[in-house]
Amino acid sequence: MDSRYTRDTIRNITSILIRHPAFLGATIGILAAFSQALLISAGGPEAYGFCVACHTRDMVNGMTNIIAGTSLALAAISKNSLLPVMSVAGVLIGGYISATLHREHRIKRGTRVEYLGYFLAGVAVLNLAMVFGGCPYRAALRTGYGDLTAILFIVAMAAGVVFGAYLMLKKAEKEDT
Amino acid sequence: MATGILPKEAAVFFVPIVTLLLGILIGYLAQRSGYCSIGGFRDYFLFRHTRILSGYLTLIAASFVGYLLFWFLTPAAMEHFFWAFTSGPLTPVPGAPGGLDTAAYLIFSIVPGFFVGLIAVFIGGCPIRQTVMASEGNYKAAWFFIGMCVGSILFAAIVSGWVVALMRLLGFGV
Numbered sequence: 001m002d003s004r005y006t007r008d009t010i011r012n013i014t015s016i017l018i019r020h021p022a023f024l025g026a027t028i029g030i031l032a033a034f035s036q037a038l039l040i041s042a043g044g045p046e047a048y049g050f051c052v053a054c055h056t057r058d059m060v061n062g063m064t065n066i067i068a069g070t071s072l073a074l075a076a077i078s079k080n081s082l083l084p085v086m087s088v089a090g091v092l093i094g095g096y097i098s099a100t101l102h103r104e105h106r107i108k109r110g111t112r113v114e115y116l117g118y119f120l121a122g123v124a125v126l127n128l129a130m131v132f133g134g135c136p137y138r139a140a141l142r143t144g145y146g147d148l149t150a151i152l153f154i155v156a157m158a159a160g161v162v163f164g165a166y167l168m169l170k171k172a173e174k175e176d177t
Numbered sequence: 178m179a180t181g182i183l184p185k186e187a188a189v190f191f192v193p194i195v196t197l198l199l200g201i202l203i204g205y206l207a208q209r210s211g212y213c214s215i216g217g218f219r220d221y222f223l224f225r226h227t228r229i230l231s232g233y234l235t236l237i238a239a240s241f242v243g244y245l246l247f248w249f250l251t252p253a254a255m256e257h258f259f260w261a262f263t264s265g266p267l268t269p270v271p272g273a274p275g276g277l278d279t280a281a282y283l284i285f286s287i288v289p290g291f292f293v294g295l296i297a298v299f300i301g302g303c304p305i306r307q308t309v310m311a312s313e314g315n316y317k318a319a320w321f322f323i324g325m326c327v328g329s330i331l332f333a334a335i336v337s338g339w340v341v342a343l344m345r346l347l348g349f350g351v
Binding site for chain 2: 133
């Protein structure tokens with residue numbers, strides 16, 4: 001009886017923990033530092049453990065370089081390695097596994113105009129992020145690493161989010177009346 | 178040149194494997210938790226919900242703790258920790274296009290930051306949320322991901338050159 005109670009408690013705590021964003025934040029932070037400690041000999045830059053925009057850039061450009069023989073720019077760690085960093089492919093696979101296991105995989109379609117809008121947003125977000133040198137995640141890692149310019153990025157991003165949310169709120173109010 | 182736990186010959190082999198495993202774990206947990214950096218600030222502004230925001234703030238704190246921990250364990254791998262003390266308070270960690278002065282990198286932090294936030298709030302999620310939504314079967318998010326892939330080739334081939342040329346023209350070159 002007692003051991004079953006303990007097991008259920010542990011299971012409940014694990015379930016709550018896995019579904020809490022703060023747990024993932026802690027996981028990414030610690031593992032990004034660990035992956036730098038493990039792999040930095042392959043090449044820089046520092047504070048590069050996890051980043052959606054940069055790692056997409058490295059994966060796409062690195063694979064294009066290998067397949068098509070081009071020489072598109074990418075980070076040293078991917079240039080020196082056998083294959084470029086693969087974490088974004090991992091995110092896609094992990095998300096798919098989780099969505100399938102928990103029966104949350106559902107096809108959601110949009111209109112062609114929406115597809116075009118999302119496509120252009122993807123191009124714009126990647127280029128803007130690469131001008132800074134990282135997406136919101138690398139900005140957080142860089143802040144943790146001690147880079148003060150990354151704090152500016154996070155503050156500016158929060159300002160952009162607040163401005164955008166305010167615009168959406170105004171638009172929704174106008175449609176209501 | 179920083180040296181990590183693995184020697185260079187082993188590290189170049191393990192880079193794709195370790196990052197792939199790391200990505201699978203992050204993707205799995207992100208799908209379970211609905212993790213999003215943009216959504217955190219948005220929900221806090223609109224509804225005063227702190228659940229998602231706590232994820233992003235924890236990430237900042239945890240990365241500091243993680244780097245500090247591995248700085249103690251493997252100092253050779255964390256050559257420039259804490260960056261602001263070792264390399265000057267306003268120099269960025271490399272990653273952005275090089276060869277410009279400090280003011281240019283401050284602009285590179287503020288202007289892209291604002292527009293990344295603005296665009297991401299309109300499409301309802303930061304890059305990782307879109308990637309996870311794409312793996313859940315959302316076609317719009319999949320088009321966002323395709324846009325990121327095309328954008329990365331565009332950036333390397335054209336845009337980075339333009340940005341550097343523009344900033345040089347405005348007098349921010351070294």
